[in-house]
Amino acid sequence: GEDVEQSLFLSVREGDSSVINCTYTDSSSTYLYWYKQEPGAGLQLLTYIFSNMDMKQDQRLTVLLNKKDKHLSLRIADTQTGDSAIYFCAEDSGGYNKLIFGAGTRLAVHP
Amino acid sequence: DADVTQTPRNRITKTGKRIMLECSQTKGHDRMYWYRQDPGLGLRLIYYSFDVKDINKGEISDGYSVSRQAQAKFSLSLESAIPNQTALYFCATSSIDGYTFGSGTRLTVV
Numbered sequence: 001g002e003d004v005e006q007s008l009f010l011s012v013r014e015g016d017s018s019v020i021n022c023t024y025t026d027s028s029s030t031y032l033y034w035y036k037q038e039p040g041a042g043l044q045l046l047t048y049i050f051s052n053m054d055m056k057q058d059q060r061l062t063v064l065l066n067k068k069d070k071h072l073s074l075r076i077a078d079t080q081t082g083d084s085a086i087y088f089c090a091e092d093s094g095g096y097n098k099l100i101f102g103a104g105t106r107l108a109v110h111p
Numbered sequence: 112d113a114d115v116t117q118t119p120r121n122r123i124t125k126t127g128k129r130i131m132l133e134c135s136q137t138k139g140h141d142r143m144y145w146y147r148q149d150p151g152l153g154l155r156l157i158y159y160s161f162d163v164k165d166i167n168k169g170e171i172s173d174g175y176s177v178s179r180q181a182q183a184k185f186s187l188s189l190e191s192a193i194p195n196q197t198a199l200y201f202c203a204t205s206s207i208d209g210y211t212f213g214s215g216t217r218l219t220v221v
Contacts, residue, residue, distance in 0.1 A: 008151065033210075042214045043154075043201065088153060092210075098144060098169070099203075099210060103153040 002026040006089050006102035012109055018076040020105045022089030025070060029091040032065060033099065034074045037086045046074070046087075076107075084109045114138050117202050117213035124192050124220055132187045132216050134202030142206065143185040145169075145177060148199040148215075157200075160185055192220040 003025045012018045024032070033048040049056045049063045049072070056063045062075040076083055089102040115136045124130050134143065141162045146154040146169075156169030158177040166177060174196060176188045189196055197220050202213040 004153075043212045045209070048209070090154075098156055098159050099154075099205075100156070101146075101154040103151055 002091065002093060002100045004089055004091055004100050004102040006087075006105045008103060009106050010108070012079050012107070014079060014081060014109055014111050016079055018074075018079045018083070018107055018109075020074045020076075020087050020089075020107065022072040022074075022102055023070055024072065024089070024091045024100075026091055026093045026100070027067075027070065028093050031092040032063075032072050033088075033090040033092065034061075034063065035088040035090060035101075037088065037104070039085070043088070079107075079109050081109050081111075083107060113214065114211050115202055115204055115213040117200075117216045119216060120214065121217045122219070124218070126193055126220055128192050130189045130192055130218070132189075132200055132202075132218070134185045134187070134213060136183050136185075136202075136204045136211070138204050138206070138211055139182070140204035140206045140211070141182065142204060143179070144203040144205070145175075145185070145187045146201045146203065147171070147196075148201060154201060157187065189218075189220075192218075194220045196220050 006022045034046040035043045036046050060077045064073045086104040088104045090099045118133045144159040145157040148154045155171050160179045178186050200216045
């Protein structure tokens with residue numbers, strides 16, 4: 001079945017880059033997403049990548065996709081305290097059928 | 112107004128009570144979903160519906176039921192609530208333009 005895995009915790013120093021990793025099992029995934037959840041809040045779509053792309057950049061965010069290894073990463077450049085949140089990786093098999101989420105990576109940014 | 116509205120935002124209920132969580136959308140999307148979020152487990156799919164006549168179980172449907180009253184409305188029921196159903200519940204819709212999530216309903220079963 002479909003499965004998405006992420007490490008649960010990442011701690012970085014303010015100003016450094018953060019890299020959050022995700023692996024997935026469904027090779028038919030069409031879109032892969034990154035969502036952000038701040039404490040007590042709902043889900044905010046950060047970015048997504050189509051499965052035929054290797055990389056997508058959006059300001060401080062860079063998404064890398066290795067389709068052969070089914071590995072997705074999110075790089076946040078110049079990490080700020082406001083980036084502290086839980087980051088969820090999600091895959092969409094077959095195109096807007098349903099999202100399968102990872103457990104979420106809690107990013108802690110310290111001075 | 113929000114595109115996807117969940118009511119109530121917060122609810123405390125007793126074990127054994129029946130409770131309904133409601134979701135309505137103004138996106139005009141056919142596809143709607145219910146997820147629950149637990150710490151360390153992410154969001155897990157409870158039920159989803161691709162149109163008014165199509166209802167499908169997700170990975171954790173036991174103890175839950177749903178009703179798709181109209182294209183815009185998708186409600187989730189707990190027939191007899193139990194404490195391990197304490198969680199944050201999200202409704203979502205989707206189309207080819209992507210997914211839209213509600214703000215969540217925080218349910219506590221005591």
